[in-house]
Amino acid sequence: MTDRIDAKDLARAVQAGILQPGQDQALLAFLHSQQPIRGNFQLAHVAFYFGALLIMGAMGWLLTEAWMRVGDWALLAIATTYVALLTLFALSLQGRGQPIAAGVLAAVAVSIVPLVVFAIQRLAGWWPLDDRQTDYHQYFTYVQGGWLLMEAATVVAGLLMLRLIPYPFIVMPIAVALWFMSMDLSEWVYGSPFTWDQRRTVSLWFGFGLLLAFLVVDGRTREDYARWGYLAGLAAFWGGLTMMESDSELGKALYCLINLGLMGMAVLLRRPVFMVFGALGVAAYLGYLSYEVFAESLMFPVVVTLIGLGVIGLGLGYQKRREQLSRAARNWLPGWLKAALPALRE
Template identity: 85%
Template sequence: MTDRIDAKDLARAVQAGVLQPGQDQALLAFLRSQSPSQGNVQLAHTAFYFGALLIMGAMGWLLTEAWMRIGDGALLAVAALYIVSLTALALYWQRRQQPIAAGVLAAAAVSIVPLLVFAIERLAGWWPMDDTQADYHQYYTYVQGGWLLMEAATVVAGLLMLRLVPYPFIVMPIAVALWFMSMDLSEWIYGSPFSWDQRRTVSLWFGLATLMAFLIIDGRTRGDYARWGYLAGLAAFWGGLTMTESASELGKALYCLINLGLMGIAVLLRRPVFMVFGAMGVAAYLGYLSYEVFAASLLFPVVLSFIGLGVIGLGLLYQKRRERLSQAVRSNLPDWLVAALPALRD
């Protein structure tokens, strides 16, 4: 269910006898006067997420080598100060009934846990790798079994933070840590060196498992935790799928069909993120056809343009009738499958 009430909801309340005629318009005017405009609210929310991503980047994959030279003790102090300060701010804004600001700050705090554990391991002499692998930046770029403690600590910290600040965005750093953990554990399975083919395979299957896990969670929690889980799962699955090379036209066509399937799932679950990734995949396949298969064809760009116009038209149709379309798709599925699917969210 949605927290937003519009004129149609109030009109149905009049028809049901809950409100008297005329009361719906008065109530709607009152609600609009009591709340800020939707554009301002959405802009503020965007600022919250963008600010959190800046913090995550600054203390994560954008951390420069200069920080490695300040010493492990200073690095530990800085990481601890960030985590404590961000957590305190998150709890403060939670008490002030600002759940989004609190949630993104809490997620930023969780994202700095790997840096904290990195410094602790170095100071305590538990660092499992040599000094040439002591650059924290490599945590985000290289698969190594030595990162496992950092990833496990991030998952535990994220779960604990969800108890303090139950906001869905905190799922994102947890999912990323689990993705990294799956890659690093695979090095133990495959051994070293760890090839790109093996990385793609692990990423693809981990992403698929993540999507299935959050499909089970979807609609069964008070907050929409599946939103960010789907994003993390799709990034891993679609990334692994897209980087998998196929020498046959059949394999490339299958790639396109899988992405069309993602677009269908978007309609079924009413989750736009599936549509975004599916559309990127279909666009990549059409780009391949344009540059490789139909490079000498004058007609192909024209046909593709009409397809693009058709897709835009379908998007407009879906925007107006998404409830009917989702219900129509579900009505053609077996009852057991519909029962297993999550309830539709607005």
């Protein structure tokens, strides 16, 4: 782990004759110039992402009706200023060697693009919906074909931003815009009204397609774009799957099996996010069994507790032998499937 190597370690290597005098300083400078390794998530990074989410929320789904009353010109000026200043600040941070802070600010800039397009459409008379007073925050809560231009512009802006600042978090607003676009396009296919059953189905299949797309990307790019792509895909897929209702025990058991499959994918791909969603799904199924099927059983909570302890034990074992277990699991797969999976990451 290069983040644990310091000057004292390299000095001892020189004393032991492993490195020549002078090589320790050159190697230390090289290590310091490298990008932080994957998984080296510090408290400052949490602050970066949390701050970015606050700004996204403030300029998105938390935008109040009062903002709609300031006028479209003012709305356009404010949103454009936000995008421009955030982009310039992100480029400045990138130039000063702060890629994470730069990346999250760039993602925030992309997330405000729908508001810019919203104001432009209203000013130019291109607003396709009958109600000119539609609030912007409805973009995040209502499925409407009128949002398509806003979503397409967000995707294009995100791709352009990735060329300027190639940071994986920028994938998140792109993926969300594509998810919204899939919903809005589906309204054109299904017609109106667009029922919750249809929304769940679209979310499920869109999420599944997104997971497949980032499975292809995973391990094949310099930056870890798949990390946020998997999160967006799992949110859409798992959310659609979980909201589906089934009256049959077989359907509910199948739901549990799919979530167990997600946990298995965590082992194959070495992506903890699959384990999180899969564990939530299994917990939901066990909760159903507890309250519906085994409501009168005294032993059921005890059995589930033992299962939970066993899972924790397996988790501890996996943490110690992650590399060996991942390789062993892959050895059971056919060659063509192993070739499709991303290479094991050190």
